[in-house]
Amino acid sequence: MDKTLLAFEAAIRSIVDDQVAIAEKRLREEFSGLIDKTLDVVEAAKHIGVSEKLIYRMCQEGRIPHERYGVVGSRRPAIKLRLADLEAWRAEQRLANYKRGQLAQ
Numbered sequence: 001m002d003k004t005l006l007a008f009e010a011a012i013r014s015i016v017d018d019q020v021a022i023a024e025k026r027l028r029e030e031f032s033g034l035i036d037k038t039l040d041v042v043e044a045a046k047h048i049g050v051s052e053k054l055i056y057r058m059c060q061e062g063r064i065p066h067e068r069y070g071v072v073g074s075r076r077p078a079i080k081l082r083l084a085d086l087e088a089w090r091a092e093q094r095l096a097n098y099k100r101g102q103l104a105q
Helices: 002-031 041-048 052-061 083-104
Strands: 038-040 067-069 078-082
Touching (some): 038 041, 038 083, 041 078
Antiparallel strands (some): 067 078
């Protein structure tokens, strides 16, 4: 009888774990657009582990999604990066690098 109860309890835990994971994924997807943060160049560089200089260069070359604030033609506009855009860009980079690695093999 004890084995039956233990098996029943394990089955229930498995079902609960699966349902919690499904609900968590759904909530993350629903709220991903609402939970966004704007980063400056220093924060963005720290977030992805690169230099600020590299972030500035990628922004200048249009290789990374960003926003510029300031007077048109200003030499020092404020550059901001949305965390959601940055993470989407990172995912694209991972995929591109993975595909490139697959072609090299």
